[in-house]
Amino acid sequence: MASSLAVFFVGLFLVLTGEVIAMVNMNEDELVGLFDVMDSLLDYSNWAKQYPLPCTDTPWPGVECEISLDNFPTFHITKLHIGPDVIDPPCKNSANLSDSLLKLPYLKTLSIFNCFVSSSSPVNLSPTVFGSLTSLEHLALASNPSLSGEIPSALSNIVSLRVLSLPQNSLYGKIPRELGRLVSLQQLDLSYNNFSGEIPEEIGGLKSLSILDLSWNNLEGVVHCALGMLKLLQKIDLSSNKFNGSLPPDLGKLNKLVLLDLSHNFINGPIPETFSGLENLQYLIVDHNPIHSTIPFFVGTLKSLTSISFSGCGLTGRIPSYISSLNTLTALSLDNNSLSGSVPPSLGSLPSLHQLNLSNNQLSGELQLPEEFIDRLGKRLDVKGNPGLCTSDYKLHMKKNISMLYLQIPPCLEKQIIIGDHDNNNNNNRTFQNHPDDTNAQWLLVINQKLLSSTIVLCWVIIILL
Ligand SMILES: *[C@@H]1O[C@H](CO)[C@@H](O)[C@H](O)[C@H]1NC(C)=O
Numbered sequence: 001m002a003s004s005l006a007v008f009f010v011g012l013f014l015v016l017t018g019e020v021i022a023m024v025n026m027n028e029d030e031l032v033g034l035f036d037v038m039d040s041l042l043d044y045s046n047w048a049k050q051y052p053l054p055c056t057d058t059p060w061p062g063v064e065c066e067i068s069l070d071n072f073p074t075f076h077i078t079k080l081h082i083g084p085d086v087i088d089p090p091c092k093n094s095a096n097l098s099d100s101l102l103k104l105p106y107l108k109t110l111s112i113f114n115c116f117v118s119s120s121s122p123v124n125l126s127p128t129v130f131g132s133l134t135s136l137e138h139l140a141l142a143s144n145p146s147l148s149g150e151i152p153s154a155l156s157n158i159v160s161l162r163v164l165s166l167p168q169n170s171l172y173g174k175i176p177r178e179l180g181r182l183v184s185l186q187q188l189d190l191s192y193n194n195f196s197g198e199i200p201e202e203i204g205g206l207k208s209l210s211i212l213d214l215s216w217n218n219l220e221g222v223v224h225c226a227l228g229m230l231k232l233l234q235k236i237d238l239s240s241n242k243f244n245g246s247l248p249p250d251l252g253k254l255n256k257l258v259l260l261d262l263s264h265n266f267i268n269g270p271i272p273e274t275f276s277g278l279e280n281l282q283y284l285i286v287d288h289n290p291i292h293s294t295i296p297f298f299v300g301t302l303k304s305l306t307s308i309s310f311s312g313c314g315l316t317g318r319i320p321s322y323i324s325s326l327n328t329l330t331a332l333s334l335d336n337n338s339l340s341g342s343v344p345p346s347l348g349s350l351p352s353l354h355q356l357n358l359s360n361n362q363l364s365g366e367l368q369l370p371e372e373f374i375d376r377l378g379k380r381l382d383v384k385g386n387p388g389l390c391t392s393d394y395k396l397h398m399k400k401n402i403s404m405l406y407l408q409i410p411p412c413l414e415k416q417i418i419i420g421d422h423d424n425n426n427n428n429n430r431t432f433q434n435h436p437d438d439t440n441a442q443w444l445l446v447i448n449q450k451l452l453s454s455t456i457v458l459c460w461v462i463i464i465l466l
Pocket residue numbers: 094096097098099120121122126
């Protein structure tokens with residue numbers, strides 16, 4: 001009884017909403033605007049005939065509408081999305097952004113992917129259009145090689161904007177200072193373009209920003225201290241630009257930051273110790289910058305770190321053993337630096353570490369990592385190119401599997417006994433070759449000697465016992 005009543009009410013509701021929807025009008029101007037915009041994008045002259053009522057009877061997957069109840073109920077177009085997921089091929093060769101976008105004043109989302117591709121018809125961001133779409137919350141124009149020109153400063157009129165995502169286009173020029181007025185902006189992605197100049201101070205106005213991606217551009221100058229004001233930032237990617245100078249201590253205030261990628265720039269060290277405030281940092285990627293300092297202290301205090309990468313940073317000094325207190329660490333890359341001293345054996349007790357690259361440094365002494373650790377990492381343990389490094393674990397050398405050969409380091413004390421030669425230029429003789437059949441007579445001698453000495457010890461023990 002109850003369930004049949006429920007079915008009846010649901011049925012009634014559907015009939016009623018169906019009727020209501022049929023009664024709701026669409027603004028004629030908006031509809032014409034949509035047809036113009038589609039016509040400028042798609043090679044589909046019949047679009048208007050095929051989808052005359054895109055909000056009701058003839059929906060199209062890339063268009064969404066909402067009913068507004070301002071005066072009388074009216075449908076408005078609130079989302080326009082073009083991409084290979086909606087139509088393939090998505091756009092015509094001479095696709096363009098029609099000024100008729102201005103007739104869609106209720107548009108909240110405009111996303112166009114992989115559409116403007118023909119170099120013979122470049123497309124620009126018109127200040128008239130993008131200064132006026134003031135309902136827009138989400139603007140994503142990505143992977144459009146012929147979308148070029150500058151970001152119009154009028155874009156900063158769209159104060160409702162939450163997402164500005166313009167990666168992989170051919171945009172250039174400076175990041176407009178006026179963008180700092182976008183107080184609701186949560187994501188700013190300008191990666192893989194050709195933007196130049198400096199990060200404007202006004203970026204400090206983007207109070208809601210949680211994602212900032214400026215990677216793969218031509219940006220220069222110092223990393224602006226105003227970034228330290230953006231307390232909600234979780235991701236900063238400034239990689240592959242031309243940033244130089246020192247990092248601002250203010251960045252250390254970003255206690256929500258999870259990812260910081262500064263790789264491939266010209267940033268000088270030392271990195272400020274205020275970075276110990278980045279208590280949620282998981283990814284610290286600094287590769288290929290002229291840091292030229294020792295490994296910073298603060299690294300040992302960031303207990304959330306899972307990945308640390310300082311390849312090619314000119315680091316000097318020793319590998320501090322406090323790195324071994326970072327229990328969540330999964331990857332550590334310190335390769336291609338000038339680190340000296342020994343490899344802290346405690347690194348081998350990091351429970352989650354599965355990638356350790358210490359190659360191309362000046363590390364020396366005996367490598368004392370647990371066998372279990374060496375087996376676990378296999379090829380992902382790289383200690384090549386450290387001429388002073390050796391191992392006395394001859395068992396390791398007998399295990400002729402790949403992980404052992406990958407270590408490519410010679411035996412320790414034994415080399416002096418066998419080779420009897422301290423000439424450091426004679427490195428070739430001290431490095432294992434990468435071929436499993438390269439049986440090295442030296443090792444066998446070493447092993448024999450070891451076996452011999454332990455046999456002697458054993459004999460003495462037996463004699464004493466007797
Ligand atoms: C694209 O549209 C703009 C105006 O919206 C116009 O000035 C430009 O010439 C058009 N480009 C092409 C290639 O049609």
